[in-house]
Amino acid sequence: GAVVSQHPSWVICKSGTSVKIECRSLDFQATTMFWYRQFPKQSLMLMATSNEGSKATYEQGVEKDKFLINHASLTLSTLTVTSAHPEDSSFYICSARWFNSGRSQYEQYFGPGTRLTVT
Amino acid sequence: DAKTTQPTSMDCAEGRAANLPCNHSTISGNEYVYWYRQIHSQGPQYIIHGLKNNETNEMASLIITEDRKSSTLILPHATLRDTAVYYCIVRGFNTNAGKSTFGDGTTLTVKP
Secondary structure, eight states, X not given: OOOEEEEOSEEEEOTTOOEXXXXXXXXXXXXXXXXXXXXXTSOOEEEEEEETTXXXXXXXXXXXXXXXXXXXXXXXXXXXXXXXXXXXXXXXXXXXXXXXXXXXXXXXXXXXXXEEEEO | OOOOBXXXXXXXXXXXXXXXXXXXXXXXXXXXXXXXEEOTTSOOEEEEEXXXXXXXXXXXXXXXXXXXXXXXXXXXXXXXXXXXXXXXEEEESSTTTTOOOOOOOEEEXXXX
């Protein structure tokens, strides 16, 4: 199946600093990528939908000024957590959508996740 | 997207079939059933999906009831590496395609 990578796989930062997480589709072009957040022992929660070349669409309750999303190319989306605080510590997962023309369907592939710890 | 209900946890003996149920009684006609799993501290992994016919691939089988209100994921010969949280998701094929809403899932523990 298609491969989605994330970088870094884990990061520790101090409170008040900003952290950038990259999501790349390695062998396909993704016009749409999604960003999820997962707290310990909880399910994945969709944060935002990122469309290449346009502004991201955020889910209700997600602060767009705090979680900056940029989708500048068909293979890269970035999530920047600005002025991070300990409550932002979480597992951040991206996914990329790809249209499989052979099967005439959209498919969704997930990245391995990024563990953010804010001290 | 339709809401799904899954048991919180299940155990399965290694080598035996694991049958994971999912209820999706409000599924609409153009919504598909997708299954993913998440091994600890990793991203979700796609397993299988279907509309109304039973499906099988190299990982699992998916049985969807005739009224499409429920489904069962079958891992035919569970191994210790199948221990994970399994998510049943219902979503449209093209509308909101790829935008998966995750419920709480079922924690499957495969025991020796």
